[in-house]
Amino acid sequence: MVVDKVLAVDDEIKNLKLIKGFLGKDNYDVVTVENGEQAWEILHTSYSAFDVVLIDRMMPGMSGMALIEKIKSHQKMKRIPLVMQTAATSKEQIAEGIAAGVYYYLTKPYSPEILKSVVDSAIAHHKEQASFLEKGELCSNAIVLMDSSEFSFSNLDELRILVSFISSFFPEPERVTMGISELLINALEHGNLGISYDEKTELNYQGIWEKEVCRRQALPENKLKKVRVFLEKTANELVLLIKDQGNGFDWKQYLEFDMDRATHNHGRGIAISKASSFDSMEYRGNGNEVCCRVFL
Numbered sequence: 001m002v003v004d005k006v007l008a009v010d011d012e013i014k015n016l017k018l019i020k021g022f023l024g025k026d027n028y029d030v031v032t033v034e035n036g037e038q039a040w041e042i043l044h045t046s047y048s049a050f051d052v053v054l055i056d057r058m059m060p061g062m063s064g065m066a067l068i069e070k071i072k073s074h075q076k077m078k079r080i081p082l083v084m085q086t087a088a089t090s091k092e093q094i095a096e097g098i099a100a101g102v103y104y105y106l107t108k109p110y111s112p113e114i115l116k117s118v119v120d121s122a123i124a125h126h127k128e129q130a131s132f133l134e135k136g137e138l139c140s141n142a143i144v145l146m147d148s149s150e151f152s153f154s155n156l157d158e159l160r161i162l163v164s165f166i167s168s169f170f171p172e173p174e175r176v177t178m179g180i181s182e183l184l185i186n187a188l189e190h191g192n193l194g195i196s197y198d199e200k201t202e203l204n205y206q207g208i209w210e211k212e213v214c215r216r217q218a219l220p221e222n223k224l225k226k227v228r229v230f231l232e233k234t235a236n237e238l239v240l241l242i243k244d245q246g247n248g249f250d251w252k253q254y255l256e257f258d259m260d261r262a263t264h265n266h267g268r269g270i271a272i273s274k275a276s277s278f279d280s281m282e283y284r285g286n287g288n289e290v291c292c293r294v295f296l
Contacts, residue, residue, distance in 0.1 A: 004123050005029040005049055009039040009067065010056040010085065015108075019054060022112040023119065036062025040070055047077045051123045054106075056085045057093055065100065072101050079130070081122040091259035098257050103272060105262045114263075117205050121265045129178055131160075147233055152226040154192075155217050156210065159184050159227075166231060170238060170294055179277025182269030183242055183290055184227065189213055191244030191288055192225040197267065204265040233296075237279075240292040248286025255283075 006028050008019045016032040023030050031050075033039045036059055043050070053071070057064035064084060072078045083104040086093045094105055104122045106115060151166070153159050163181045167173040189195045193216040195203070203209040216222055230241040254270040261267045274281045278292040 003027055003029045004051040006031065006052050006054060006119065007039060007042065007050045008032045008054040009034075009036060009059070009064070010054075011035055011059040012056070015056070015085075019115070022115050026116055028119075035059055036064065036067040039067055043071065043077060043080075047074075047080060050080060051126070052081045052083060052119055054083045054085060054119070057097070058087070065096065068097070068100050068102060079126070081126040083118060083122055094259050094262045095257070098262070103268050107263050113205060117265045118263070120207070121204060128160075129181065131164075149231045151229040151231075153184075153188075153229070154223075154226050156188070156213055159188060162229065166229065166240070169231060169233070171296065176277045176294065178269075179273035179281075179292065180240070182273050183292070184229070186269060187227045187242050187244035187246075187288075187290075188217075190249060191246030192227060193217060193222055194246065200266055201264060235296070237296055238294045240278075240294075241289070242292075243289045246288050248288045251283040251287040251290075255281075 006019075006023055008016055008030055010016050010019070010032075011034055013034065016034070020030045020032055031042070033042065036055075039053070039055070040062065043053070055064045055067055068082060068084070071080065071082065078101075081104065082102045083106060084094075084097045084102045085106045085108060086097070087108065097105065104118055106118055149169075151162055153162050159181075163177065163184060166180055167177045170176045189200065190197075193213060195212070195216070199212075200209060203212050225245045227245075228243045230239075230243075232239045232241075251270070254267070255274055257268065257271045257275075273292070279295045280293045282291045283289070284291065
């Protein structure tokens with residue numbers, strides 16, 4: 001059995017004991033340290049051993065934000081998923097964390113279920129992105145051979161193949177992989193299969209999101225639905241167009257980071273895509289079509 005390893009950083013010993021107790025019973029291997037300096041020393045020598053780092057924002061000495069800055073400035077360490085613990089309702093702290101590249105949050109006090117759900121989401125997302133990048137390296141020189149391409153997919157297995165392949169056409173695959181995967185998943189789950197935001201929240205809590213996606217895809221009304229993907233290269237840009245067969249959604253509220261959703265176990269993908277993966281991103285019509293551009 002593969003055990004995920006967690007590094008928890010908090011200057012309050014009682015909080016560390018709670019985290020270790022909550023996650024330990026779910027078979028996580030939890031390492032605890034009481035300050036940022038100790039955390040950095042451990043990460044600097046063995047960062048690859050950890051699947052996620054939980055960081056308390058307010059600590060004496062090296063603060064949580066200072067530790068995050070050091071992690072994000074390290075070329076290899078910056079890929080480790082980070083979860084920041086903040087004071088309740090502190091939108092300013094969350095906004096600062098998002099600007100630093102932290103996309104998962106816990107507001108104290110939190111329940112064991114919320115802790116596990118957020119940690120699970122951060123780890124799963126990180127592992128999937130790493131898998132996409134690894135597979136994409138196999139065809140990393142494909143861009144020189146492509147003028148335009150058209151693809152379609154209907155399930156998660158096909159989606160995962162496509163993310164790795166399409167990312168390889170871009171000059172910086174690591175930059176766009178997360179954005180491409182988030183937009184394709186959104187087109188499949190919310191577009192073609194009609195999974196609502198609240199439904200996904202509960203599915204993630206129960207750990208059955210993928211099972212439900214597969215179940216809905218197999219329904220007679222969804223079996224023939226496709227997400228179509230178009231990729232075109234010009235002298236100045238790469239253009240990615242994604243179209244689903246759903247009824248659309250209110251995409252405007254998801255283009256920017258919403259502080260009220262920062263502690264949810266999902267709901268940040270579109271904003272991350274817009275902010276980090278593409279030079280421009282535009283939803284069209286009722287939201288079942290999105291056009292993304294990367295300038296060359």
